[in-house]
Amino acid sequence: DAGVIQSPRHEVTEMGQEVTLRCKPISGHDYLFWYRQTMMRGLELLIYFNNNVPIDDSGMPEDRFSAKMPNASFSTLKIQPSEPRDSAVYFCASSPLGPSAGELFFGEGSRLTVL
């Protein structure tokens, strides 16, 4: 397994543009998480899914952010419209149930720069 796959790895866009980040979790994992990493706040949980259903989206900053998981092998995080303060590294992670529950497997991240 190639692990969690995220795209794009880097995105530079202008304020007001729509940004879509994509994630393919590890096959068989029941949980999918979206985190945002900044120097000031560290790793913040934005939203997580269990079996494709959003469980907790209380970390989503505002209505400009939305996330979907249409099936077990794909999720998107969308920002519309984007703002400079959204610049960060966005991580997707997946996790199985069972004895390994609690170990998150992270993607390489998508570095977003909003000018």
Added chain:
Amino acid sequence: AQRVTQPEKLLSVFKGAPVELKCNYSYSGSPELFWYVQYSRQRLQLLLRHISRESIKGFTADLNKGETSFHLKKPFAQEEDSAMYYCALRLLKAGGTSYGKLTFGQGTILTVHP
């Protein structure tokens, strides 16, 4: 709500010196605590979890419920230990099963000088 605090953003030590990365948490129930590490140009990955009670790469961490701490320690730091370290917490339900959500601290960048 649960909270994880890592008071040091940056920590520098010399090779061979002891190192301790601090982590405090606030939660009244039973938590699971973890340390994750991100080496340069690598993915964030699990280093250790308190329920395993094992030493990984010479690191250990003991859960102190009285002080609500889970500090990460290593007696002799190596240059390859230089990385970003995150402490994380997950809630345990009464029956021992877990909520999926993992809450991370702000992270500590450890630099080990030669």
